[in-house]
Amino acid sequence: MSDETAPPRAEPTLAAWELPLVLLGALRAHLDESHRRLAERGHPDTRPVHGFTLQAVGAGATATEVAGRLGVSKQAAAKTLGLLEQQGYVERAVDATDARRKVVRPTERGRDFLRQSVAVFEEIRAEWADRVGAERLEALHRDLWVLGADSARRLDLQSWLG
Amino acid sequence: MSDETAPPRAEPTLAAWELPLVLLGALRAHLDESHRRLAERGHPDTRPVHGFTLQAVGAGATATEVAGRLGVSKQAAAKTLGLLEQQGYVERAVDATDARRKVVRPTERGRDFLRQSVAVFEEIRAEWADRVGAERLEALHRDLWVLGADSARRLDLQSWLG
DNA sequence: TCCCTATAGTCAATGTGGTTGACGAAAACA
DNA sequence: TGTTTTCGTCAACCACATTGACTATAGGGA
Numbered sequence: 177m178s179d180e181t182a183p184p185r186a187e188p189t190l191a192a193w194e195l196p197l198v199l200l201g202a203l204r205a206h207l208d209e210s211h212r213r214l215a216e217r218g219h220p221d222t223r224p225v226h227g228f229t230l231q232a233v234g235a236g237a238t239a240t241e242v243a244g245r246l247g248v249s250k251q252a253a254a255k256t257l258g259l260l261e262q263q264g265y266v267e268r269a270v271d272a273t274d275a276r277r278k279v280v281r282p283t284e285r286g287r288d289f290l291r292q293s294v295a296v297f298e299e300i301r302a303e304w305a306d307r308v309g310a311e312r313l314e315a316l317h318r319d320l321w322v323l324g325a326d327s328a329r330r331l332d333l334q335s336w337l338g
Numbered sequence: 339m340s341d342e343t344a345p346p347r348a349e350p351t352l353a354a355w356e357l358p359l360v361l362l363g364a365l366r367a368h369l370d371e372s373h374r375r376l377a378e379r380g381h382p383d384t385r386p387v388h389g390f391t392l393q394a395v396g397a398g399a400t401a402t403e404v405a406g407r408l409g410v411s412k413q414a415a416a417k418t419l420g421l422l423e424q425q426g427y428v429e430r431a432v433d434a435t436d437a438r439r440k441v442v443r444p445t446e447r448g449r450d451f452l453r454q455s456v457a458v459f460e461e462i463r464a465e466w467a468d469r470v471g472a473e474r475l476e477a478l479h480r481d482l483w484v485l486g487a488d489s490a491r492r493l494d495l496q497s498w499l500g
Numbered sequence: 501t502c503c504c505t506a507t508a509g510t511c512a513a514t515g516t517g518g519t520t521g522a523c524g525a526a527a528a529c530a
Numbered sequence: 531t532g533t534t535t536t537c538g539t540c541a542a543c544c545a546c547a548t549t550g551a552c553t554a555t556a557g558g559g560a
Contacts, residue, residue, distance in 0.1 A: 190476065190479055192463040204489045206485075208489060210358070224499050249518075251540090297354040297357065301354040313481070314352065316477075317352055317360060319478050322470055323466055324365075327366040327370060410548095413511090418546090439507090
């Protein structure tokens with residue numbers, strides 16, 4: 177996709193120290209664009225962590241389960257879930273068969289957020305396919321999957337970086 | 339996740355919603371492995387944010403310049419730089435030509451950290467090339483560069499995700 | 501020269517999100 | 531039944547970011 181007569185910075189430098197930066201750059205581009213579009217579709221004020229958490233809730237889960245999936249303490253998960261509840265994305269109900277459990281379920285608004293997320297992700301994927309080629313994007317996806325397969329599936333991003 | 343006779347998790351699913359996750363997974367794998375090796379080479383207790391900050395310092399910069407490069411407030415940058423100074427990675431000196439400016443420079447230890455980082459990054463890149471193929475890795479690097487070219491070069495990861 | 505403005509760095513207060521520890525209520529098990 | 535485990539929550543604390551206010555220095559005109 178890089179023609180010779182292109183504007184400056186048309187060619188990446190391919191130094192080894194750039195790898196994490198281009199990974200971060202692409203991730204950031206994806207998430208920033210995702211949330212820009214989600215904001216346009218009725219979900220402003222949501223951040224990546226909300227999407228991850230809602231994804232962890234799935235069709236319904238307890239705070240402790242969500243905590244396990246996110247790799248954070250149950251207190252931290254409960255806090256985030258409380259915020260999502262306050263914003264109308266999830267609702268809590270006491271489990272009928274176990275009075276200790278409080279099952280968190282996405283509301284209609286929460287399900288809409290997840291549907292919109294899928295749609296937006298598909299849009300972005302299609303646009304990325306246009307930019308680098310469908311085959312290249314598929315190879316990229318597959319290779320990244322392989323390279324990151326070992327890494328923990330945790331989403332405790334903030335504490336991880338600090 | 340239902341592949342036929344294949345070993346578990348042999349084939350990525352290639353769903354659009356997985357793209358950010360595989361990006362994150364690869365980034366995480368890279369940074370975790372980097373810091374694991376840096377710890378072995380005399381730099382334990384360093385985190386990605388330290389490497390980014392040290393990189394932002396370069397040969398020498400003021401706290402405000404570092405803040406600009408990292409995309410954070412000057413107070414936040416000053417705090418991180420204070421920590422790096424305390425750990426012996428940078429030192430501060432008042433600018434001879436401008437008594438307001440305090441120039442931050444990497445110490446020998448700081449320069450060693452950067453050298454070791456480069457070495458480790460090259461090792462990891464070589465290993466990744468083994469795993470997916472040198473050509474594929476080069477294509478991946480190039481494509482990621484293209485896809486992330488628009489995104490802000492900021493490194494304010496923590497606040498960005500939250 | 502003197503003032504006015506802009507810049508560099510720091511201090512203080514605040515917000516957010518994470519942690520650990522402790523606890524009561526409910527379930528599961530011996 | 532009594533003991534142990536699990537779920538959710540409260541409280542205290544910590545790490546890291548923010549904004550606003552402040553001092554000190556530099557620089558550019560009247």
